[in-house]
Structures are given as C-alpha cells and as structure tokens.
Amino acid sequence: MTQDFFHIGAEKLRELMNPKSAADALRQTILDGFDPADDFDKTRAVVDKEDNAKFLLLPAINPDYFGAKLITVAHINPSRGRDTVQGTYVLFSNTTYGPLFSIDGAELTNLRTPAVTMAAFKDFIEARDEDLKVAIFGSGVQARAHKEAIDDNFGQRNPSYTFISRNNPGDLDNWVEIGSEEAKKATKEAEVVVCSTSAHEAYLDIDEVRSDALVVALGAGNPNDRELTTNFMEKAQIILEGGDVTLQYGGDAARALQEGADLSHAVTLRDIITGDKSLHRESPIVFKTTGMPWLDLAVAGRIATQLGIK
Numbered sequence: 001m002t003q004d005f006f007h008i009g010a011e012k013l014r015e016l017m018n019p020k021s022a023a024d025a026l027r028q029t030i031l032d033g034f035d036p037a038d039d040f041d042k043t044r045a046v047v048d049k050e051d052n053a054k055f056l057l058l059p060a061i062n063p064d065y066f067g068a069k070l071i072t073v074a075h076i077n078p079s080r081g082r083d084t085v086q087g088t089y090v091l092f093s094n095t096t097y098g099p100l101f102s103i104d105g106a107e108l109t110n111l112r113t114p115a116v117t118m119a120a121f122k123d124f125i126e127a128r129d130e131d132l133k134v135a136i137f138g139s140g141v142q143a144r145a146h147k148e149a150i151d152d153n154f155g156q157r158n159p160s161y162t163f164i165s166r167n168n169p170g171d172l173d174n175w176v177e178i179g180s181e182e183a184k185k186a187t188k189e190a191e192v193v194v195c196s197t198s199a200h201e202a203y204l205d206i207d208e209v210r211s212d213a214l215v216v217a218l219g220a221g222n223p224n225d226r227e228l229t230t231n232f233m234e235k236a237q238i239i240l241e242g243g244d245v246t247l248q249y250g251g252d253a254a255r256a257l258q259e260g261a262d263l264s265h266a267v268t269l270r271d272i273i274t275g276d277k278s279l280h281r282e283s284p285i286v287f288k289t290t291g292m293p294w295l296d297l298a299v300a301g302r303i304a305t306q307l308g309i310k
Contacts, residue, residue, distance in 0.1 A: 003309060005099050010107035016303050019149035022115035023122065025302035026295060030119075030273045034062060037243040037268065039294045051076045056087075058293035064310070065301040067091040069293065071105045075198055084141065085109050091300045095310050103300055110141055112295040114149035117216045120239055120269055120287040121192070124214055124279075125154050128191075132157035135190035137178065137204070137227070139169040142196040142218065150192070162186035165197070184208065195219055195227040202252075206232040212281040221290050223254035228286065230256040237279045238266035241289040250288045 008016065017025075030036070043057040053074035060067060071087030078084060087105030092098065125132065134150060136143045143163060150159050163175045164183045176182040187193060187208055193215040195204060204227060209215060215236070217227050233256040240246040240253065247253045253263060269287075271277035279285055304310070 003093075003096075003098070003100060006101045008101055008103045008303070010104040013103055013107050013111065013303075016306065017111060017299060019111065019115060019118065019145075019152040021302070022111050022299050023118035023149070023153055025298050026112070026115055026119040027122070027273050029062070029294070029298040029301075030270050034294065034298075035270050036241055036292055036294055037245065037270070039242060039245065039292050041245070042249075042293065047072065048074075058296060060293035060297035061094070062294075062297060062301060064094050065091055065100075065297060065304060066094055067297050067300055069105050069108065069296045071109065078140075089296055089300055091297075091304060093310055100304060100309055103303075108296055108299065109291070110145045112299045113142055113218060113289075113291055114146040115299070116241065116269070116289050116291075116295055117146060117194070117218070117287060118149050118153045120216070120241075120272060120289075121214050122153070123272070124281065124285065125157065125192070129157065132159040132192065133186075133190045134159050134161045134192045134194065135164060135183075135187045136161060136194040136196065137164050138194070138196035138219065139163050139165040139167075139172060139175065140196070143194065146194045146196060146216075159192075162190070178203065192216075197227060198225075199227050200225045202226050202229040202232070202255075204232065205229045206235050206284060209284055211283060213284040214287070215284055216287045216289065217250075217252045218289050218291070221249070221251070223249055223251050226251040226255045228252045230259045230261050232284075233263060233286065234261040236284045236286045238263060239269055239272055239279070239285065239287045240266050241269050241287070242292050243268050245292065246288055246290055250290045252286075253288050 047053040058069040069089040085106040089103040197219045
C-alpha cells in the first residue's frame, strides 16, 4: 500500500519537533555511526547578484531515508517584507524509494541550525550549574532561534541574554548596539557567544571573550565572509561540523587558512559527540558550522520515525 504524500507546515513541524528533540536527533545520528565528513556537498547557484540571492540544493542519505532541501537565501528580502530563507524539504523512503512528505524549508532550517549548536555544546554546558550568560550577535531569525534552543535545552541553568547588533529591532528589551561599552561588557561576561550575523568581515577577537567561552560562528556560511578574526581561529580550540568541508566553505576557517593560520589542532563534531577527542575549558572553544545537508535529514528522519513512516 502506497503512503499518501503530505506536507508538514511550519506550525505542525513545531508540534512534532522541539529544539531539544532536534538536538538529540543530531547527536543520535552521529552516535549511530554517521560522520558529517561523508555528507554530500551543497549545490549553490546565484540567482541575482544585485540582490545577493542564492538557490541551494542540499541532498543527504542515511540507511533509512534520503532527502533534499531546496531553498533560496536572499538577505534583501526582509526589507521587502519577506523571509530571508524560503523553500521546502522532501523526504524519501530508503525502502520504497518513494517520497513520504515535505516540510517547510525555512522552518526546518530555523530548527536544525541552532540544534547543531546545542549538540556541539551540550556536554560543556551541562557540566556546570551556575546561571548561564549568553551574548548573541545579530537580532534576526537565527539569533532568536538560538535563544529558544538554549532555553529549551539548558533552561536548568537559568540563561539570560544580551542581543548585539547594529540596528535596534525595536522588540528586544535586552538589546545593545555593537561596539558600545555595554556590548563589550556583555560579550566579555558571556559563557556562550552566538555569532549569527551577515557580516562580511570579522568583528570579534579572542581577547574580547571569556577564557572559557563557548563561541558558535554560523553567520559566515561561505568562504569569503567571516565573523571571527584569524587570530581568534588560530588561538582558540576549534570544533568543525564537517572536517575538511567546513574548512573549505566556512568563511571563518577558510579565510584564516588563506592568511596562513595553522588550524591543524581542530577537531570535528563527531570527535566531540562520540568522545573520541576532548577539549578543556581553559581557552575559548569555537564551533564552526556551515549548515550541512545531514542536519535536515536527521530531523526529518526522526519525524518520520515518530510517525511510524518508513
């Protein structure tokens, strides 16, 4: 009997999967043997150079399912009243080879991107119990999604937040302007620092954060842009989402390498989650993610399993 194809919209997706469940799905995918270094590459195409609009295809496969996300990323869209990310995800059965369902691509992206940060930092954050201070660079969708994910995953540590950006979004009470003394103080006091901007050049160096800071750099998803300095990348402990792929496409890492930095000390997300390698808290830890295709499949596959669909 053929499974009827259906669509999971943004609201339904949130009913089926919360940020903690998404992070757990990513960790379990790696614990089950998957190595992000074996993931497929994204296919990128520039749709409009003037608008900096891109079209991306993100395919992935595992023993039970395979699928692909088709999305557009256009940073000009918010000024036009539309979302930066738009698209859809289609999940297929690895048994029947037929399509099972589709998922709102933007909402899936908003869910799985902070989930991989939570998966990377879980053991470090849960090892402590004092109140958790968080500084978030950016005030857009991913900045807010990271707040929601931290609340859901690590609420037991009573997290507090400071949002830092160039322009006041108007709906955040705990917002300060980047470069201000308030921003510098919040960054220096934060245990977790989220870099989720569309910056083209670095705005954060290692001496501006705590010696035990956990820093995620996710805004620079192409090899030309970065948020962290070469000095930061060379001196910090580094976790790479996908090994060589992240070194090639993650601007913070790619630009540092171009400038002669030695990043041979970097470990992978798989190393950390499996316990094959460990890091200490005596110097900052940077997690560099580029939002790889396996993230979407891990979350979509977990939903299919929950629904009893193969």
